[in-house]
């Protein structure tokens with residue numbers, strides 16, 4: 001999965017916006033063809049992602065700042081939470 005901010009105006013994820021820097025502070029102008037010139041980003045959320053190799057869902061979150069995702073503190077906090085959850089699930093007895 002990916003950690004994204006979704007624009008509250010046009011609904012597109014932040015990695016659709018022109019990437020002028022590593023975080024959403026540098027992303028305002030959406031390139032999704034929606035005409036949104038000043039995106040208002042919501043809090044980070046998870047979005048599905050599929051493997052380009054075999055088209056299966058990727059369940060591990062991509063690290064913030066990779067694959068064009070945002071690397072702000074909020075995204076890193078959510079990532080840490082998700083990774084912590086994944087580790088706990090792996091370690092839990094079945």
Ligand SMILES: [Zn+2]
Pocket residue numbers: 007010011012030031032033034035036
């Ligand atoms: Zn848009």
Ligand SMILES: [Zn+2]
Pocket residue numbers: 007008009010011012030036037038039040
């Ligand atoms: Zn927008």
Ligand SMILES: [Zn+2]
Pocket residue numbers: 005023024044070071072073074075076
């Ligand atoms: Zn972020």
